[in-house]
Amino acid sequence: MKNPVNIDSVVINGEVCTGCALCVDVCPHRLLALKKEKAVFDNGQDQDCMECGHCAAICPLEAVSVEGVSAILDFQTFPEKLKVLKPEECDCSSLVQLMRSRRSCRKYTSQPVETALLEDLVKIGITAPSGTNSQSWDFVILPTRADVEALGNLTADFYRKLNSQAANPLYRLLAKFFANDALNRYYQNYYQSVAEALREWDEDGVDRLFHGATAAIVVTGRKDASCPAEDALLATQNILLAAHTMGLGSCLIGFAVEAVKRSTSARAALAMAGNEEIYSVIALGYPAVTFRQVAGRKEVQPRVLHLAGGTLVR
Ligand SMILES: Cc1cc2nc3c(=O)[nH]c(=O)nc-3n(C[C@H](O)[C@H](O)[C@H](O)COP(=O)(O)O)c2cc1C
Missing domain, CATH: 3.30.70.20 (Alpha-Beta Plaits)
Structure with a gap:
């Protein structure tokens, strides 16, 4: 760092x-x-x-x-272009098409991902902006399916413990007075599906956490940076988009992020320092599915405000 x-x-x-x-x-x-x-x-x-x-x-x-800052990032898997593109040389339509072509992938082939690609993805990640240019992110590459499974097991251990607490009415009663009643909300929203996913993982080897991904990148940051979460998530989005151009599928795994945040053994396994926090886990692999339509989204209604005049335009 x-x-x-x-x-x-x-x-x-x-x-x-x-x-x-x-x-x-x-x-x-x-x-x-x-x-x-x-x-x-x-x-x-x-x-x-x-x-x-x-x-x-x-x-x-x-x-x-x-000093100490080089424009050359030395990518291994594609030629580096150092020319600054003028706006008229960029194509917004293609950019948006790329953004909408990236979809969360939940089915992967068993083909491993080349480590050089994963290392290049990290370098693409760090081209993101960061608060006060602190660049206080860090990245952990899990290069093989076995490594992803190891993180899956640590995550499963965490949810096994959480589910046994959530199943206990006494814990849930106590939780009403602590942590914003989070345990009750977890019990209502996730307990059942997590229990089912754990059973499938233990008994049938079905991976509903990483969806069979053959690699992963964990994005962390220094908690004392000015905007560590924002920095890490901007780097994450770069990685997601670039992965698509490399023929890789990707999926953010929020369940693993929550587990690592709270599990000392998972933090230790990822060699995380005391002042380091996890912000994203990106599952990666060669997709076993092909999407035929770009991403659709719910309609958005931005508030257009003329604050100076105090009038709501729409
Ligand atoms: C913060 C965050 C956490 C997510 N966690 C998970 C997860 O744990 N498992 C999963 O399958 N998808 C996860 N997703 C993927 C979302 O479900 C997905 O982005 C959303 O359904 C939109 O689909 P798209 O990515 O294909 O456009 C996560 C996405 C975000 C942004």
Whole structure:
């Protein structure tokens, strides 16, 4: 996990800099200034450099670099294109079509997923934005079906215990006064289906948790980051979309997230640090199903407000 860096991370080549000040204007923390018609970097009067790299990205002469940050991610399974696309070179229609073609996959073939693909997916994940550019996410790759099953067993252990508590009326009575009555709600909404899934897992080897996925990526983050959940979930969505382009099916497994959050043995198995929290578990594998229609959604009614005028437009 990356720690905040407080050194002089921006380096300006004074020989090349023409003092155009584009980098000065774009720096979110105003850590660059023009001195004697050259850009200079002064880290950390009030705020540290968050190493967003906007100064380097905007310089037309490549006079600016950010130490320890490389534009090259070195993908193993596809060529890396470093050219910035102009809006007119992008196709919104294709982007949305990709988004709607990704569906949760709940049936996989037994074909293993190449580790190189999983490693590339993690690198695609980290192209997401993050609060104050903290990038304080971490990723655990479970590369084989056996590894996925091991997490499945840890998850099953957790739900076995939870179900035995939820089945006890005394626990449910006590739960009314604690944790927002969560145990009663769990009992009403999930107890029965979880009991059935556990029985199928134990007796028939049917995997209703990971749906037979042959790999998984767990996305975690540092709890003390500014927006760890948002960062991890943005990285997660990148991974889901990219997986589709690689021919992989994917499915978020919220049941496993809840189990890992509360199970010390699952946290230990995933080698999670004390200040690390889990935010998503992504099941992956080659799909054994083909969807013929893009995703449909319920109608959405955004509130269009002219707050300045105080009128509701629609
Ligand atoms: C936070 C979250 C947790 C989810 N957990 C599960 C899960 O545990 N098991 C599962 O089969 N699907 C899970 N899903 C998948 C949703 O059921 C699925 O996204 C939704 O039905 C829409 O279908 P689509 O992804 O194919 O568009 C989860 C999705 C999200 C966003």
